[in-house]
Amino acid sequence: MEAVRLVPLPSPAARPGPQVALDGERIVVERLELVDAALAAFMGERQPADRAALAERALKIGLLALMDAGVTVNVDAIRLQFQDLLRQTEAANERAAAALDATLRQNFADGDGRLPRTLERFLGDRGQLRAFVTDLFDETRRDSAIGRMRQLLGTYFDGDASRLAQLLDPTRLGSPLHQFRTEIAEGFTRLNDRLTALKAAAAARAAERARSAAKGGDFEDAVEAMLADLARGSGDLVERTGTETGAVMGSKKGDFVLTVDPGRTGGADLRIVVECKDRVISGRAMRDELREARTNRAAAVALVVFTPAHAPAGVAPFDVRAGDVYCVLDPAAPEPGILEAAVRLARLLALATLRERDVELDAAAVGAALAGIREQLEAVRSLKATLTSIGTSASEVHAALDRLREGILARVVEAEAELRVAAAG
Numbered sequence: 001m002e003a004v005r006l007v008p009l010p011s012p013a014a015r016p017g018p019q020v021a022l023d024g025e026r027i028v029v030e031r032l033e034l035v036d037a038a039l040a041a042f043m044g045e046r047q048p049a050d051r052a053a054l055a056e057r058a059l060k061i062g063l064l065a066l067m068d069a070g071v072t073v074n075v076d077a078i079r080l081q082f083q084d085l086l087r088q089t090e091a092a093n094e095r096a097a098a099a100l101d102a103t104l105r106q107n108f109a110d111g112d113g114r115l116p117r118t119l120e121r122f123l124g125d126r127g128q129l130r131a132f133v134t135d136l137f138d139e140t141r142r143d144s145a146i147g148r149m150r151q152l153l154g155t156y157f158d159g160d161a162s163r164l165a166q167l168l169d170p171t172r173l174g175s176p177l178h179q180f181r182t183e184i185a186e187g188f189t190r191l192n193d194r195l196t197a198l199k200a201a202a203a204a205r206a207a208e209r210a211r212s213a214a215k216g217g218d219f220e221d222a223v224e225a226m227l228a229d230l231a232r233g234s235g236d237l238v239e240r241t242g243t244e245t246g247a248v249m250g251s252k253k254g255d256f257v258l259t260v261d262p263g264r265t266g267g268a269d270l271r272i273v274v275e276c277k278d279r280v281i282s283g284r285a286m287r288d289e290l291r292e293a294r295t296n297r298a299a300a301v302a303l304v305v306f307t308p309a310h311a312p313a314g315v316a317p318f319d320v321r322a323g324d325v326y327c328v329l330d331p332a333a334p335e336p337g338i339l340e341a342a343v344r345l346a347r348l349l350a351l352a353t354l355r356e357r358d359v360e361l362d363a364a365a366v367g368a369a370l371a372g373i374r375e376q377l378e379a380v381r382s383l384k385a386t387l388t389s390i391g392t393s394a395s396e397v398h399a400a401l402d403r404l405r406e407g408i409l410a411r412v413v414e415a416e417a418e419l420r421v422a423a424a425g
Contacts, residue, residue, distance in 0.1 A: 029059070219278045220255055222331045223305055226339050227256060227274065235261030236347075246296035253289060254297040260347055268354060272346045273299035278307040278331075286312070290324050300350040303342060305329050318342045323349065 021028040046054055107114045122128050138144040142151070172178055224240055231238045242255040256274035264270075273293045281289070290302040302324040306315065311328040317338045318327040327342035329335070 027059075219307060219331050220276045222334060223274070223276050223329065223339075224256065226329075226334060226336055227258065227343070229336070230340055230343055231258065235263060241297065247298055248292065248296040251292060251296045253293040254299070257297050257299065258303075258343070258346075260350060264347075264351065265354065269298075270350050270354065271297060271299040272343075272350050273297040273302045275302065275304040277304055278310055280310050283312060287322055287324075290322075300353040301325065301346045303327065303346040305339070305342075307331060318345070320345070320349070325349065 018032040019030045021030070043051055043054065105113070108116070110116060120127065124130070135141070136145045138146065141147055220240075220242065224238070227238045230236075237259040239257045239259070240255065241257050242252060245252055246254060253275075254273040255276050258272040258274060260270040260272065262268070273290075273296075275290065275293055277286075286304065290304060293299070294302050304324065305327045306312070306329070308316070308328055308330050312326070315321075315326045316328040317335075318325060318341065320326070325342050325346040327339060329339055
């Protein structure tokens with residue numbers, strides 16, 4: 001707020017009345033004259049330089065006092081009106097409280113109120129609810145609800161002659177359980193007849209398979225799966241050729257052909273023919289058949305896999321005869337290590353037949369490695385027999401089997417190491 005400016009006064013004859021002007025937040029007072037001896041004396045006590053600020057302060061204090069006085073007058077008027085309204089409200093509350101008290105006494109007063117009388121009429125010692133409950137649950141009355149329920153439940157659940165006993169008796173003709181029992185018995189009879197027929201058919205098929213080539217097909221499937229596992233990741237290629245004609249006209253000899261990884265043969269096409277035998281065959285017939293299979297499939301070495309029941313004497317688990325590998329594999333419990341060792345040995349013999357490179361083979365070392373392999377496999381069979389009879393030592397026997405399998409493969413590696421291919425030139 002701008003300060004109040006005091007201007008010099010002209011002579012009394014020439015000066016007009018005071019003027020007050022408002023400029024926004026500023027109050028401008030001009031030509032103001034105040035005649036008061038006490039105030040003039042008070043002002044005279046101040047320094048001339050301080051009198052303008054004192055006059056400004058006095059004007060401000062006066063205006064604030066007048067403003068507060070107007071507000072006080074308004075507050076007093078409101079207070080009077082509020083007190084009058086409060087008296088009216090108190091009177092109305094008293095009248096409402098009296099009316100509410102009368103209404104509550106009329107409805108809820110002890111003895112004379114409407115609610116106590118109504119509750120007594122319905123819930124009292126002689127009320128309607130007690131009479132109703134007595135009539136409904138009186139056990140001595142046959143027409144009460146309890147009496148009727150007892151009679152009804154006795155009809156359905158009491159004794160062997162009850163309706164429930166008749167419905168649940170599977171031996172009583174016409175009961176639902178009797179019909180269910182009959183249907184179940186007939187179903188089991190039909191199921192037993194069907195199982196008997198299935199068992200007879202399975203036995204007939206098994207006998208027929210034993211006399212036909214179907215059993216051989218199962219054995220070939222098992223050998224094919226194991227050969228595929230062995231060839232996976234080694235670079236070799238396994239083909240099933242038992243249904244295809246080979247190089248010999250009209251001949252299908254050679255169930256499988258294993259082509260050795262060209263990286264091991266210097267790019268030469270080197271093959272191993274595999275025959276599966278689950279029938280008895282003489283030694284001479286077997287040699288002739290393997291010779292024909294090698295010619296038919298252009299293979300360097302033949303590998304024949306027998307079942308235990310049809311293997312020649314002295315072959316198990318495998319042997320080398322006339323340059324070919326003989327192996328015994330049980331289809332009921334195949335041992336992958338046996339077939340792996342036989343395949344690796346056949347691959348070794350096939351590599352020894354290469355004529356395009358100078359090959360040096362230590363026959364004595366290969367024979368020693370083969371003997372070691374046979375010893376390891378015999379130990380495996382012995383431990384497996386021990387495992388079936390000694391249950392408490394199963395973990396130890398399993399560990400020993402694993403060690404022997406590793407020894408078998410180590411022996412095969414030794415045999416392969418004896419094949420030294422001379423460097424070119």
